[in-house]
Amino acid sequence: MVKARLFDFKKFVVFVFCLHALLGCADELSRTLDRSEDVVTSNVEIAALEDDQVTEKDNETFFEEPVVLPVHLGPLLAPQKKEATNASSYSIGSYFPVLSDDAVASDSAVSASSSQSQPQPLLEKAEPWSPAIVPFLDAPIESKPAGGFPKPDALSKSSKKEVVPAKILAVDVHPKMPRIAILIDDLGYNRHGMDSSLMLPVEVALAILPSTPFAMETALTAQKQKRITLLHAPMENQRELKLGPGGLYAKMTEHELKATLSKDLDGLPGIQGVNNHMGSLLTTKADSMKWVMETLKGRSLFFIDSLTSPKSVAKKTAQEYGLETVSRDVFLDNIRTEQAIDKQFSRLLKLARLHGSALAIGHPYPETMAYLKKRLNHLEQDGVRLVRLSDLLTASPSVLAPSEQ
Numbered sequence: 001m002v003k004a005r006l007f008d009f010k011k012f013v014v015f016v017f018c019l020h021a022l023l024g025c026a027d028e029l030s031r032t033l034d035r036s037e038d039v040v041t042s043n044v045e046i047a048a049l050e051d052d053q054v055t056e057k058d059n060e061t062f063f064e065e066p067v068v069l070p071v072h073l074g075p076l077l078a079p080q081k082k083e084a085t086n087a088s089s090y091s092i093g094s095y096f097p098v099l100s101d102d103a104v105a106s107d108s109a110v111s112a113s114s115s116q117s118q119p120q121p122l123l124e125k126a127e128p129w130s131p132a133i134v135p136f137l138d139a140p141i142e143s144k145p146a147g148g149f150p151k152p153d154a155l156s157k158s159s160k161k162e163v164v165p166a167k168i169l170a171v172d173v174h175p176k177m178p179r180i181a182i183l184i185d186d187l188g189y190n191r192h193g194m195d196s197s198l199m200l201p202v203e204v205a206l207a208i209l210p211s212t213p214f215a216m217e218t219a220l221t222a223q224k225q226k227r228i229t230l231l232h233a234p235m236e237n238q239r240e241l242k243l244g245p246g247g248l249y250a251k252m253t254e255h256e257l258k259a260t261l262s263k264d265l266d267g268l269p270g271i272q273g274v275n276n277h278m279g280s281l282l283t284t285k286a287d288s289m290k291w292v293m294e295t296l297k298g299r300s301l302f303f304i305d306s307l308t309s310p311k312s313v314a315k316k317t318a319q320e321y322g323l324e325t326v327s328r329d330v331f332l333d334n335i336r337t338e339q340a341i342d343k344q345f346s347r348l349l350k351l352a353r354l355h356g357s358a359l360a361i362g363h364p365y366p367e368t369m370a371y372l373k374k375r376l377n378h379l380e381q382d383g384v385r386l387v388r389l390s391d392l393l394t395a396s397p398s399v400l401a402p403s404e405q
């Protein structure tokens with residue numbers, strides 16, 4: 001009897017203990033939820049910026065550039081000043097110089113490593129810029145001289161008799177100097193971001209979020225500077241993050257979406273184009289994109305696809321409507337350190353050399369502003385030119401029937 005009562009008491013103690021633990025967990029959970037909601041709702045800007053980062057990271061493999069090894073590319077040729085003055089000596093010889101009498105006479109020593117190379121003229125005459133000429137040689141890797149490719153100085157020592165011509169299989173010659181364009185978006189929330197981005201070279205374009213505290217001031221100053229300005233149209237993302245004022249959502253009807261976008265555009269003076277803020281969901285919706293492009297077409301505006309989803313149909317739809325368009329190649333500052341931004345900037349230059357041009361999107365972070373302020377002054381050394389965003393736009397004739405446009 002006593003034993004049975006003791007057993008009941010034990011059960012009671014265990015029950016009370018479990019109940020207490022359960023209540024404690026529930027309390028902690030509700031506090032955690034409260035905190036996370038605070039973070040999301042109290043700072044739309046931060047949440048918005050994170051979206052770009054996450055989508056970029058999620059789709060890293062989709063956006064990865066093609067693998068091109070240095071051995072595929074061969075040496076990158078750049079004319080030397082001395083040779084540029086003499087039209088006949090300007091050639092692939094900037095790396096494998098043509099052997100003028102002067103060059104031979106300048107040094108009597110003959111380099112053994114240079115004996116495999118032959119002057120191979122590619123260009124008729126000197127140009128004022130450094131062309132990105134990438135020869136694909138059929139020589140096997142092992143035939144590369146020990147110690148790497150010879151320096152031009154060493155090559156100038158070789159004699160004409162000893163050189164063997166390298167057969168060129170394919171040559172990638174861009175008729176113009178590689179070009180880069182830069183777009184800074186997410187402007188409007190922050191005075192420091194506005195001031196510092198307006199101090200960047202005038203070729204750098206700015207995209208402004210609608211109905212934000214500094215939107216009007218940024219647009220007016222940029223207009224005075226004759227700087228290209230865009231509406232940074234907030235579009236629905238896959239993570240259901242708040243878009244802030246003027247957002248475009250997938251559930252909107254044609255009338256609602258066009259009215260909201262028109263109001264956003266009317267609120268900013270001097271707008272020449274639009275790019276998407278976030279939009280990892282909306283840019284995948286064919287109908288919504290159609291309505292966006294119809295609105296832009298009516299106002300003769302261009303569209304930049306920020307490419308926050310690999311499934312984006314935004315650029316394709318813009319092309320169907322015959323709009324001028326281009327899509328983003330590189331995000332500069334997903335990681336906000338000088339080293340990481342520099343790495344992305346190098347990637348931008350590499351893509352520009354490979355394709356002739358490339359577009360970067362950055363944000364008005366102090367780190368990005370400080371980096372660009374410094375870096376854009378030294379672009380000439382890289383043989384790359386900073387151009388206005390409009391220089392990268394292309395338009396193909398609309399494929400739609402006139403009644404659909």
Ligand SMILES: [Zn+2]
Nearest residue numbers: 185186277278
């Ligand atoms: Zn944005």
